[in-house]
Amino acid sequence: MAKVGIVGYGNLGRGVEAVLKSASDLELVGIFSRRDPAQLDTESPAYALADIDQFVDEIDVLILCGGSRSDIPDQGPALAAKFNTVDAYDNHAEIPSYFDRIDQVAKENQTVAVISTGWDPGLFSLNRLLSEAILPEGNTYTFWGKGVSQGHSDAVRRVEGVKDAVQYTIPNQDLIETLHAGKSIDYKQGTAHSRLVYAVLEEGADGGRVKEEIVNMPDYFAPYDQVDVHFISQEELDRDHSGIPHGGTVIRQGQTSPEQKQVYDFTLKLDSNPEFTAAVNVAYARAAARLAKEGQYGAKTVFDIAPAYLSAKDGQTLRQELL
Amino acid sequence: MAKVGIVGYGNLGRGVEAVLKSASDLELVGIFSRRDPAQLDTESPAYALADIDQFVDEIDVLILCGGSRSDIPDQGPALAAKFNTVDAYDNHAEIPSYFDRIDQVAKENQTVAVISTGWDPGLFSLNRLLSEAILPEGNTYTFWGKGVSQGHSDAVRRVEGVKDAVQYTIPNQDLIETLHAGKSIDYKQGTAHSRLVYAVLEEGADGGRVKEEIVNMPDYFAPYDQVDVHFISQEELDRDHSGIPHGGTVIRQGQTSPEQKQVYDFTLKLDSNPEFTAAVNVAYARAAARLAKEGQYGAKTVFDIAPAYLSAKDGQTLRQELL
Numbered sequence: 001m002a003k004v005g006i007v008g009y010g011n012l013g014r015g016v017e018a019v020l021k022s023a024s025d026l027e028l029v030g031i032f033s034r035r036d037p038a039q040l041d042t043e044s045p046a047y048a049l050a051d052i053d054q055f056v057d058e059i060d061v062l063i064l065c066g067g068s069r070s071d072i073p074d075q076g077p078a079l080a081a082k083f084n085t086v087d088a089y090d091n092h093a094e095i096p097s098y099f100d101r102i103d104q105v106a107k108e109n110q111t112v113a114v115i116s117t118g119w120d121p122g123l124f125s126l127n128r129l130l131s132e133a134i135l136p137e138g139n140t141y142t143f144w145g146k147g148v149s150q151g152h153s154d155a156v157r158r159v160e161g162v163k164d165a166v167q168y169t170i171p172n173q174d175l176i177e178t179l180h181a182g183k184s185i186d187y188k189q190g191t192a193h194s195r196l197v198y199a200v201l202e203e204g205a206d207g208g209r210v211k212e213e214i215v216n217m218p219d220y221f222a223p224y225d226q227v228d229v230h231f232i233s234q235e236e237l238d239r240d241h242s243g244i245p246h247g248g249t250v251i252r253q254g255q256t257s258p259e260q261k262q263v264y265d266f267t268l269k270l271d272s273n274p275e276f277t278a279a280v281n282v283a284y285a286r287a288a289a290r291l292a293k294e295g296q297y298g299a300k301t302v303f304d305i306a307p308a309y310l311s312a313k314d315g316q317t318l319r320q321e322l323l
Numbered sequence: 324m325a326k327v328g329i330v331g332y333g334n335l336g337r338g339v340e341a342v343l344k345s346a347s348d349l350e351l352v353g354i355f356s357r358r359d360p361a362q363l364d365t366e367s368p369a370y371a372l373a374d375i376d377q378f379v380d381e382i383d384v385l386i387l388c389g390g391s392r393s394d395i396p397d398q399g400p401a402l403a404a405k406f407n408t409v410d411a412y413d414n415h416a417e418i419p420s421y422f423d424r425i426d427q428v429a430k431e432n433q434t435v436a437v438i439s440t441g442w443d444p445g446l447f448s449l450n451r452l453l454s455e456a457i458l459p460e461g462n463t464y465t466f467w468g469k470g471v472s473q474g475h476s477d478a479v480r481r482v483e484g485v486k487d488a489v490q491y492t493i494p495n496q497d498l499i500e501t502l503h504a505g506k507s508i509d510y511k512q513g514t515a516h517s518r519l520v521y522a523v524l525e526e527g528a529d530g531g532r533v534k535e536e537i538v539n540m541p542d543y544f545a546p547y548d549q550v551d552v553h554f555i556s557q558e559e560l561d562r563d564h565s566g567i568p569h570g571g572t573v574i575r576q577g578q579t580s581p582e583q584k585q586v587y588d589f590t591l592k593l594d595s596n597p598e599f600t601a602a603v604n605v606a607y608a609r610a611a612a613r614l615a616k617e618g619q620y621g622a623k624t625v626f627d628i629a630p631a632y633l634s635a636k637d638g639q640t641l642r643q644e645l646l
Contacts, residue, residue, distance in 0.1 A: 022460045133635070137345045265588075272580075304631055307625070310452070318452060323418050
């Protein structure tokens with residue numbers, strides 16, 4: 001039984017709390033938050049993050065559920081000095097330097113820090129690696145969606161006259177099917193995905209102007225051939241668009257000899273992005289606790305951990321049941 | 324540069340020879356066969372398998388390309404006493420005991436033996452493990468095809484009156500789509516796949532009787548709701564059905580909380596089953612050579628090897644390019 005702590009209690013932290021219930025070999029010690037623990041809406045034990053050092057001997061691994069922008073870059077190295085940690089740090093450009101920083105802390109303090117788990121980075125990265133290693137001649141394509149993009153939803157909400165909004169990223173299914181058929185495609189940002197917006201207007205706002213502003217927003221919407229904007233009521237938004245679904249596809253189309261096309265496809269369709277990300281974090285928390293027991297200290301990514309470490313089953317059972 | 328030897332020169336051995344050409348960090352030392360090496364139709368160096376002991380110092384890893392029925396169970400442990408090995412042993416029921424036998428030999432002789440690579444067992448096993456570890460509440464389904472089943476093709480060829488035949492296994496796409504939609508299915512052997520046979524009749528054979536015999540063949544065809552038998556000419560069979568395509572899908576439908584369905588899908592669509600199997604073997608040969616250098620001796624499966632070992636790129640490059 002490995003003992004787990006959760007740091008941060010937003011969507012991801014709540015997801016980890018939920019999925020730990022079906023992990024028979026992991027036990028939740030408590031949730032650590034910068035907010036007043038008495039105010040957290042949870043039945044699990046809750047503590048002030050400031051008191052976390054008192055739990056050094058009671059926790060085998062911490063799952064860091066803060067934001068990648070400002071929380072994890074500081075919290076990760078600080079907590080890795082005393083605890084084994086798992087995080088879902090997802091700022092792709094900064095991952096290499098984050099790895100180096102936390103690796104040094106973890107090695108100096110004999111801890112394990114598993115970084116950037118989840119699905120992208122995470123399982124998608126794993127499949128990009130596996131497919132490229134197996135099919136060195138070829139091309140890899142990543143498609144995201146159908147799912148809610150928090151960044152794009154926020155961008156729409158910042159448009160003057162918009163009261164609330166949700167943005168769905170939708171992959172171009174025709175391109176995916178063309179790849180499955182072994183044919184080549186021209187993957188461009190503007191055609192690989194389309195964008196679907198449901199927005200609630202402020203009273204008296206000019207829908208035509210709002211729509212123009214969304215469609216022409218640089219980086220977020222302007223590069224896309226297809227952007228659909230629908231104005232709906234707050235009631236409809238709350239009723240039909242309050243979920244956080246996501247998913248996507250990593251496809252590698254390779255060839256093992258000039259005539260032989262081989263298509264490798266990894267696809268996720270997720271009702272809840274934060275809960276699935278949490279489920280991946282929890283599996284890697286199991287791995288982190290084991291690696292620490294074996295003295296395999298330092299920073300690790302999904303690339304560095306043998307799959308068997310993620311399962312609660314032993315090697316012999318895995319070979320019998322799943323190989 | 325790791326030096327590789329191929330043992331056995333059937334479809335798989337030829338596949339390994341082909342894919343090694345695009346592996347810049349692996350070098351083919353030679354092909355070892357029980358047949359007269361001068362008779363092998365290859366431009367690579369070819370040697371008698373009986374002479375393989377002379378190559379102990381020249382080969383870092385052997386890829387065993389013999390059959391799982393009679394070759395690998397003997398060759399594996401015998402060769403693992405002197406060489407690092409990789410094989411695609413695919414007799415699922417016997418894998419646990421084969422693992423134990425070769426593990427003992429490999430540990431005693433300080434070699435690495437990677438067993439049961441390929442795609443099933445192999446990548447499909449890996450995805451069964453990952454998806455179950457991440458989504459402990461749920462069900463995993465494996466679908467095979469569309470692809471040629473060698474066993475079923477052989478069974479049809481043994482029917483009296485059949486001159487030649489090819490059998491395709493076809494997955495039930497409706498079931499796969501139902502799973503993708505998050506709905507539950509009733510997975511039964513007879514409906515999860517259908518079977519499509521192209522057969523060439525001997526002169527004067529009774530097509531009606533042959534068809535009856537195929538459709539009612541126990542285990543191979545009788546359990547299936549849909550078995551289609553088409554009689555065609557030898558010319559048509561040679562022209563349209565000489566490839567060895569295959570593939571399939573591992574799907575896990577899980578839930579992270581009562582309302583949240585999560586669908587995990589891994590799909591392969593392969594023009595050439597033996598060449599893709601070979602490509603997986605070659606990536607694991609790279610891993611075997613590295614594990615041996617690190618002194619991590621013994622038998623390993625796809626469950627036991629961190630993904631980074633499969634890639635020719637170093638850790639920093641992988642984090643920058645693929646995470």
